[in-house]
Amino acid sequence: MIQLENVSVKYGDAIALHPLSLKINEGQFTVLLGSSGAGKSTFLRCLNLMNNLDSGHVRVSGFNGNWNRQKLQRLRRETGMIFQQHQLIVRQTALQNVLMGRLGYHSVLRSLFPLSKTEQELGLQSLKRVGLLDKALCRVDRLSGGQQQRVGIARVLVQQPKTILADEPVASLDPATADEVLSLIHSISQEGGISAVVSLHQVDLARKYADRIIGLAGGRIVFDGRPEELTEAKVDELYRNRRSEPKTEVSGRLLNLPVPLAS
Numbered sequence: 001m002i003q004l005e006n007v008s009v010k011y012g013d014a015i016a017l018h019p020l021s022l023k024i025n026e027g028q029f030t031v032l033l034g035s036s037g038a039g040k041s042t043f044l045r046c047l048n049l050m051n052n053l054d055s056g057h058v059r060v061s062g063f064n065g066n067w068n069r070q071k072l073q074r075l076r077r078e079t080g081m082i083f084q085q086h087q088l089i090v091r092q093t094a095l096q097n098v099l100m101g102r103l104g105y106h107s108v109l110r111s112l113f114p115l116s117k118t119e120q121e122l123g124l125q126s127l128k129r130v131g132l133l134d135k136a137l138c139r140v141d142r143l144s145g146g147q148q149q150r151v152g153i154a155r156v157l158v159q160q161p162k163t164i165l166a167d168e169p170v171a172s173l174d175p176a177t178a179d180e181v182l183s184l185i186h187s188i189s190q191e192g193g194i195s196a197v198v199s200l201h202q203v204d205l206a207r208k209y210a211d212r213i214i215g216l217a218g219g220r221i222v223f224d225g226r227p228e229e230l231t232e233a234k235v236d237e238l239y240r241n242r243r244s245e246p247k248t249e250v251s252g253r254l255l256n257l258p259v260p261l262a263s
């Protein structure tokens, strides 16, 4: 369980997250929705304390007392992160990239030497789980975008995480591949009882996979409920600012079009 208590974040004078409090329960698949700049990435980074907080506390089950360096290292080791742009080393093989997920378990000195056979087997099992065992020795830049994201997921699996945080993991994929990749993250979360918090721009995918949807707007929670409670009116409210912008722009451009003369 992760609990945020009055957590707020500012960048300079700009407030990215207004004070908010909530709990993320074990095994829950939570989707964050909200227009660009709503605060989704900032919120995700608060969950494993990658962001400095302006106020409030983050409590995680299994971690008592104040956060010190060792506890933060353990928290980040137990939190798998998946990114939109995969953050892979493209000149290395899929397996080498996956094994990077084990680095948090070793000292800098130890990580200069090859990992144990057990860890290498764990890497292969993770690639098998994401359907890419046959690509283990392929360089990542020879893989498709969807396959690269699967490598990113396998890298998270070798961490044996308690929580998965995914920041727009399917934003650069076509709709069918996006569905497949999200379905994979969802099944990994369900099978392992791993909490997942995933930010998305696709409301249909949020409705399909989420146990819980949190809607952010202007750094505030404006919706928190089950997918069936997210009505069209609430979606409109969530994206109101973003949705109105293109209409204004288009109608503005249309107004400037030369009006054809009647013949």
Ligand SMILES: Nc1ncnc2c1ncn2[C@@H]1O[C@H](COP(=O)(O)OP(=O)(O)OP(=O)(O)O)[C@@H](O)[C@H]1O
Residues within 6 Å of the ligand: 011, 014, 015, 016, 034, 035, 036, 037, 038, 039, 040, 041, 042, 043
């Ligand atoms: N490092 C930073 N320095 C200054 N301002 C920042 C920084 N990171 C984010 N912000 C600002 O904080 C606000 C929230 O940003 P955040 O990236 O959390 O939103 P988001 O919902 O994830 O957006 P997107 O969907 O575009 O990724 C935005 O106004 C953004 O410009």
